[in-house]
Amino acid sequence: MYAAPFSYHRAASLEEAVTLLRELGEEARVIAGGQSLIPLMKMRMARPGALVDIHLISGLNGIERSNGELRFGALARHAEIEDSRVASTIPILHDCAAGIADIQVRNQGTIGGSLAEADPSGDWGTALMALETSVICFGPGGERTVPLEAFIKDAYTTVLAHDELISGVHVKLPPKGSGGAHLAFKRTAPVYPTASASVELTLEDHHLCRDARIVLGCVGLTAIRAKEAEVALRGKTLDEKSIRTAVDAARAAADPQSDMRGSADYKRVLVGTLVKRAIGIAARRARGESVPAGHEYAGR
Amino acid sequence: MARKSNRMSKKKPARAAAHSSSTNGTKTAAAKWVGQPIRRKEESRLVRGRGIFVDDEKMPGMLHIRFIRSSYAHAQISRVDVSKAEKFPGVVCTLTGAEIKKQVQPFIEIGPGGAQKIADYPMAVDKVVFQGEPVAAVVAETRLAAEDAGELVEVDYEPLPAVVSAEDALKDESLLHPAMGTNRNWHGVFEYGDVEKAFKQAAHVVHIGRLHFHRFSSTPLECNVIMANWDPRSGDIEYHCNNTFPSFASQFLAPALGVRIDQIHMKSFDIGGGFGIKITSYPYMAVCALASRKAGGRGVKWVETRIEHMQASAHGNERVFLDTRVALDQNGVILAIDSKHVDDCGGFPRYEPLGCVIWAQVLPATYRLKNIRIDMHQVVTNKCPVGPNRGYSRMQHLWFMERVIDICGQALGIPADAMRVRNYIRKNEMPYKTPNGCVYDSGDYASMLEAAKRLIGWDGWKKKQAAARSERRWVGLGIGSTLDSGTNNFGQARIINPDAPFSGQSKVGIVKLDIYGEVVVSMGSVPQGQGHETAAAQVVADALGITPDLVNVRPGFDTAHNAYTGHTGTYASQFAVTGLTAIHGAAMKLRKELSRLAAWKLEAKEKDLEFGIGAQGPEVRAKGTQKAINYWALANLVNVNNAGMPKSLWDITLNCRHVFHANFEIPDVQRKYGNLTLTYAAQIHAAVVEVDRETFQPKILAYACVDDCGKAVNPRIVEGQVHGASAHGIGAALLENCAYDSDGNLLTATFSDYTPITAMNMPELLYAHMESPSPFTLNGAKGMGEGGAAPVHTICAALQDALYPSGVIIDDSHNTGDSLFHALRKAESGGYAAMVRVEHRTASR
């Protein structure tokens, strides 16, 4: 469990990081929390020749509210988001942050690293896609803003150029009457979920669904927006029938693979149930109720 | 307490007196410390990060070894080329299987006949039989150089068909060890009573299809770690390692490496868990020694990675139970069981086929059944070799028996609790002789069940279950009865192989008074979290009338302490009996010596002396006088100030060694009959489990453990062991599974896939302790800690109860949301119809 040899570089600014990446070439990788990269390096499944550490770049770890947005620095840790009063204004973010892996991983892992990794089972990609999220990318030509859905192209693949990095993540505050939930089923704490679902609803008069976003995690090469499921709810009264239609549509949208977390058949069933439950919690939250939710663990 | 002690010190030292009915007649000093829930002495060191683990240790000039392992489960090795690796900077040498073959003898095989033809070398020679089997090794100045150079070793394989299930192994289509001529490395029929007659008299006969006990392991926090140095001057081999049965390892290593056993020096200190899985680390110990020799006598360290541990250390035994027939009377009392069991021991037997008899320690489980026939087979398969995993071999059989009880109960409409009470061995039948000659020392299973039901609120849950069912919820209540048999009689190995040259059981304790009067205890045991230092100190404190903090217990095993026999190690739930009895015996010998010395020095009679703590520390005093002598002065008399001592006291050494013996005989090999183990701790657990109708995930709604390990030497440690064993069992039941694909690739080689249980998965455990003192042991204690996999039985029982109305038969020891989802689908299409068949011979009541 020793990584193959690599050189280590520490960037003091975003500009320096970009320069280093360009100079070191294709074999260089950014390291943030190291919670995806280091395990892969230890197993020698990743062999970067050089690491560019972005930890000491100031201004990359804040969490603030401004201009109708929550703005996360790329280095905001899962644990910081879990504990953040500001972030808790959007409950789905707390649901997501508090259930990622275990406390050690949450103390190190970053929101930027998660999105850059684009792991099909990662929680952030799923939860943030249920909101209006933009990824701020910093490259040789300065900053560009990419909507999350365009940012993630495929499993482990994003639009980032080699010498480009994520500097921040901006999430638009949902309109009044909104509520969301991120639910994930996990076998044990330190593993990725078997399936996850994020739902964000905007309600009118407590029952009429003005808007809905439904995202499925771990059941495809990227987080999947179940658009048919959203259609089943949008403009409809939330009742058993519309929810059932949405759940069926979500199950149909899932494209899971069998692995040690579960068989494809089972994951499809599970993700539908998570969607159903997330809709229920999202609706209650949209009505102003405070409902605990998040990750569920086998056996309990 | 101290006042009585002189009288008591004249008594014979307490020993395991089998079949004596008195529970504490052999007690020698009133127990002040034994039985107290004192905090563990070792805790302070361990929680402050001051534990000493092998990986913390270094040898001067130490090198690092890395293994190159087979990616195939079954293949011929056509080429191994280490030349590039040898040229890598920092590499000192390499080793290959072919090279090692010329230097060592294959390891001893315990099995008879064809099994003797298995050539188990420390590394694969010309073929590999499991994924992860080492084929070469690189030895380098640094761990990193060894890792880098290891990538340059080239190995070519010609894959062979992999054998991954026990049933396939029996077909003998692809042979692992062609010299053996078969994959079946052991077979024997265990038959007792009159099975056929019982079936003729039965009111009901239940036929049960294939049941499967899955493979799981123990995942100790600390993997195997070995540091070896083969000294070219003395020819001695020094080991610092975390092997938990060092005497067994030495007996395997010495003949393989061609050294005398006294040339093997072995040491362990703190160990981060073992659970039996580290007993079979000796092949790696051999390679490390050979590497040290080849490197010119420099120390070599190996620190196993988790993936290596998962792929190629040891797993627990997997077993299938086929063609089961159960004869019952009208009331559901089991009259006979007839079944065929096939145990799967992986690529090499190693500790096996001992598991083929060890289950027979609990042949009838907790039940009175007299007629039983088990057709026992063991096969080799292209999977990781097994090792004695916590609950070893008994849990597989106990799980089978619990499944039989529940399936028969369901089939006959008899509730799980009633089914058990009708079949349990009764308290007044104890000590109870089983059909195969084992003696259950004590226990009251029916009362334990009552206690478990009270603890969990059984009747209340029954009502809630009925209500839940009417809402179409799947809620089940389950009971698991299990035994943790301890202090094994190695004579049972004769049933496996009549030529096996071992029997009985022994352990050593040494208690000495050092030159300045310190009480120092050496034990041969190899604790891995069982609190041996504390329990030993409690026993010695009582024997000498002092306090546990005045007793210095040497942690860990060290051949230099000379506190070992060939049975020494920590395994098979026994320290409370074997280790503590040895230590007690040694402490009583020391007490006698101190008493003789003090009588001379104080000019008093031994009977007028008392032991205790005075102003100057521990002392011996003459009752009713001012005369006293403390331990320093007593030690001084023998060690540095012995002029003038009468010759009659010259035999006193103040360094007292005692060996534990049990009253064991060699079993009758023909009849497979005899007393295979000394004590039977019992656990009865109860659980309420709900299977979520929408996620199919089983959730534990309530969980209760009732434990009876006789007299608890330290109730706090006992409770901790019960918690640990319960977590392990719940993990096995719901999360942990060594899954292989059809090519023999281990699919669960990392924790992300194996998912060992975490705190987030644990229910709150309700706990109660009962005490049925063992009549056969000092203080009535029984060994415990393995826990008999009670939660595996209990959770399966609860799942069965929850899903039986839906037509599901729980036929596997491992169940997940995914597997239950598929089981329910299978039930919908009538898939379990043939699994259980009931023949009613007379009208059922």
Ligand SMILES: Cc1cc2nc3c(=O)[nH]c(=O)nc-3n(C[C@H](O)[C@H](O)[C@H](O)COP(=O)(O)OP(=O)(O)OC[C@H]3O[C@@H](n4cnc5c(N)ncnc54)[C@H](O)[C@@H]3O)c2cc1C
């Ligand atoms: C045991 C374990 C369990 C886990 N379980 C979960 C889970 O349940 N759910 C979940 O969502 N995640 C889980 N994770 C992953 C965790 O969330 C990681 O923290 C996250 O995936 C990566 O973030 P990081 O900061 O650690 O990134 P790193 O590991 O440092 O980097 C990951 C990748 O992103 C790149 N990168 C990092 N930062 C940037 C940036 N600012 N700009 C551009 N590229 C960047 C790196 O070059 C690298 O390719 C788990 C991790 C572990 C070790």
